[in-house]
Amino acid sequence: xxxxxxxxxxxxxxxxxxxxxxxxxxxxxxxxxxxxxxxxxxxxxxxxxxxxxxxxxxxxxxxxxxxxxxxxxxxxxxxxxxxxxxxxxxxxxxxxxxxxxxxxxxxxxxxxxxxxxxxxxxxxxxxxxxxxxxxxxxxxxxxxxxxxxxxxxxxxxxxxxxxxxxxxxxxxxxxxxxxxxxxxxxxxxxxxxxxxxxxxxxxxxxxxx
Amino acid sequence: xxxxxxxxxxxxxxxxxxxxxxxxxxxxxxxxxxxxxxxxxxxxxxxxxxxxxxxxxxxxxxxxxxxxxxxxxxxxxxxxxxxxxxxxxxxxxxxxxxxxxxxxxxxxxxxxxxxxxxxxxxxxxxxxxxxxxxxxxxxxxxxxxxxxxxxxxxxxxxxxxxxxxxxxxxxxxxxxxxxxxxxxxxxxxxxxxxxxxxxxxxxxxxxxxxxxxxxxxxxxxxxxxxxxxxxxxxxxxxxxxxxxxxxxxxxxxxxxxxxxxxxxxxxxxxxxxxxxxxxxxxxxxxxxxxxxxxxxxxxxxxxxxxxxxxxxxxxxxxxxxxxxxxxxxxxxxxxxxxxxxxx
Numbered sequence: 001x002x003x004x005x006x007x008x009x010x011x012x013x014x015x016x017x018x019x020x021x022x023x024x025x026x027x028x029x030x031x032x033x034x035x036x037x038x039x040x041x042x043x044x045x046x047x048x049x050x051x052x053x054x055x056x057x058x059x060x061x062x063x064x065x066x067x068x069x070x071x072x073x074x075x076x077x078x079x080x081x082x083x084x085x086x087x088x089x090x091x092x093x094x095x096x097x098x099x100x101x102x103x104x105x106x107x108x109x110x111x112x113x114x115x116x117x118x119x120x121x122x123x124x125x126x127x128x129x130x131x132x133x134x135x136x137x138x139x140x141x142x143x144x145x146x147x148x149x150x151x152x153x154x155x156x157x158x159x160x161x162x163x164x165x166x167x168x169x170x171x172x173x174x175x176x177x178x179x180x181x182x183x184x185x186x187x188x189x190x191x192x193x194x195x196x197x198x199x200x201x202x203x204x205x206x207x208x209x
Numbered sequence: 210x211x212x213x214x215x216x217x218x219x220x221x222x223x224x225x226x227x228x229x230x231x232x233x234x235x236x237x238x239x240x241x242x243x244x245x246x247x248x249x250x251x252x253x254x255x256x257x258x259x260x261x262x263x264x265x266x267x268x269x270x271x272x273x274x275x276x277x278x279x280x281x282x283x284x285x286x287x288x289x290x291x292x293x294x295x296x297x298x299x300x301x302x303x304x305x306x307x308x309x310x311x312x313x314x315x316x317x318x319x320x321x322x323x324x325x326x327x328x329x330x331x332x333x334x335x336x337x338x339x340x341x342x343x344x345x346x347x348x349x350x351x352x353x354x355x356x357x358x359x360x361x362x363x364x365x366x367x368x369x370x371x372x373x374x375x376x377x378x379x380x381x382x383x384x385x386x387x388x389x390x391x392x393x394x395x396x397x398x399x400x401x402x403x404x405x406x407x408x409x410x411x412x413x414x415x416x417x418x419x420x421x422x423x424x425x426x427x428x429x430x431x432x433x434x435x436x437x438x439x440x441x442x443x444x445x446x447x448x449x450x451x452x453x454x455x456x457x458x459x460x461x462x463x464x465x466x467x468x469x470x471x472x473x474x475x476x477x478x479x480x481x482x483x484x485x486x487x488x489x490x491x492x493x494x495x496x497x498x499x500x501x502x503x504x505x506x507x508x509x510x511x512x513x514x515x516x517x518x519x520x521x522x523x524x525x526x527x528x529x530x531x532x533x534x535x536x537x538x539x540x541x542x543x544x545x546x547x548x549x550x551x552x
Binding site (some may be wrong): 003028029030168169170172187189192198199200202203204207208 | 253296298299322323325359363434512516517518537538540541542543544545546547548550552
């Protein structure tokens with residue numbers, strides 16, 4: 001179990017899954033650079049971040065719901081949590097995460113959503129079997145089932161995240177195609193720093209001129 | 210990386226800056242004279258009697274736009290800065306390095322190499338471009354002298370020795386600086402560096418340009434999360450931005466000195482644009498200051514190829530790039546500090 005002081009942001013799971021170095025740059029070195037993609041994401045979230053709730057028949061919707069799990073050591077907010085009324089009269093939580101862009105084949109978004117579900121389970125003492133991802137690009141909902149393999153991956157990712165942050169060191173870069181869409185590319189300098197550069201050799205050359 | 214954006218310089222006395230939506234409004238006598246979207250700015254510099262609303266200050270702090278207040282003559286007064294960016298681990302490492310004489314010497318050495326290489330290049334360019342107008346023998350002697358100082362710096366010695374070479378290099382360079390002034394030599398001359406206060410027009414120009422440089426270098430360092438007060442070449446002294454002074458060295462000849470020379474040599478600043486007070490201090494008038502500011506901003510837009518990264522970028526971005534490379538070195542990603550050398 002983690003103490004409140006040691007909780008890490010839920011969103012860091014995604015950063016970790018995208019790239020360990022990016023995750024360390026943001027959460028260890030505290031770098032953040034807004035680019036087109038992050039701005040779009042921010043605007044999209046500002047809309048749901050207003051908070052509040054609404055009721056429509058058998059569905060109650062809560063916006064910007066604060067969440068945490070002491071077991072995973074995570075804290076954050078769910079964009080939307082719907083509560084669906086069951087035949088038994090109970091309300092079953094159903095998290096919906098809003099994402100810019102389109103569905104990805106990797107599990108990044110599903111892991112983040114699953115972590116939200118685990119937070120809800122811890123807070124409410126109920127089982128949360130399902131949720132959904134809403135993608136801005138195609139304006140579609142994609143259902144996500146929180147099965148045991150997704151749960152295991154989520155727990156493993158959270159543990160890895162805690163290890164990385166505790167180490168306080170930024171892993172070296174390795175250039176990949178996905179770097180081109182990363183907002184931190186110019187901070188990270190993946191191509192320059194990938195091969196250990198000889199600054200001494202550079203200085204010698206500059207002096208020789 | 211921080212994008213290269215514009216700095217807003219406000220020199221109109223009595224101007225009032227306020228937040229209007231997502232913009233900065235510059236008001237004079239209650240009327241909006243200028244309105245700029247915040248996302249196009251990376252800094253605001255206010256000269257003299259210019260005030261800012263607290264809401265604008267908060268807004269700028271939130272958006273990482275630094276506001277500096279200077280006297281009318283460009284002496285630094287205060288700055289408004291949001292929460293410290295970056296991370297405590299980087300700063301701790303910086304302090305450990307600053308306490309370690311060997312590591313400090315290694316960075317100081319790179320900084321001095323940059324300063325001397327660039328100073329030498331400034332001399333070289335004038336000799337190359339104006340062999341008929343300049344005393345080439347004297348200037349070339351200074352270049353040779355700088356080269357031999359560079360050889361001493363190259364083998365890297367103690368911090369004290371390095372500081373000695375730095376001082377010697379500056380002396381050699383400034384001793385021939387007057388030779389680089391090619392026109393109106395009766396009005397624009399240089400004997401030695403005077404700062405508090407500047408005692409002639411050339412020193413007045415240099416001091417003002419160094420102030421602008423300081424604003425930019427400091428902002429860039431703050432963006433990377435390094436502590437601007439703790440330097441390697443410059444020893445700690447309360448109130449002194451040691452690291453900003455370190456990082457400024459490479460830019461002094463390349464950006465400020467060269468710009469001062471071209472403003473004089475191309476006749477963009479006039480001798481009557483300066484006045485001398487009873488105490489001997491030389492000050493520039495509003496129009497001259499504007500001319501210098503515009504030229505400085507314009508120079509920052511020029512694109513150069515970074516000698517280490519081999520990437521093209523505007524000169525204004527170099528401050529951020531160098532601050533970033535220094536931070537990367539302190540974090541252990543790079544085996545040294547690749548100082549910017551003019552090629």
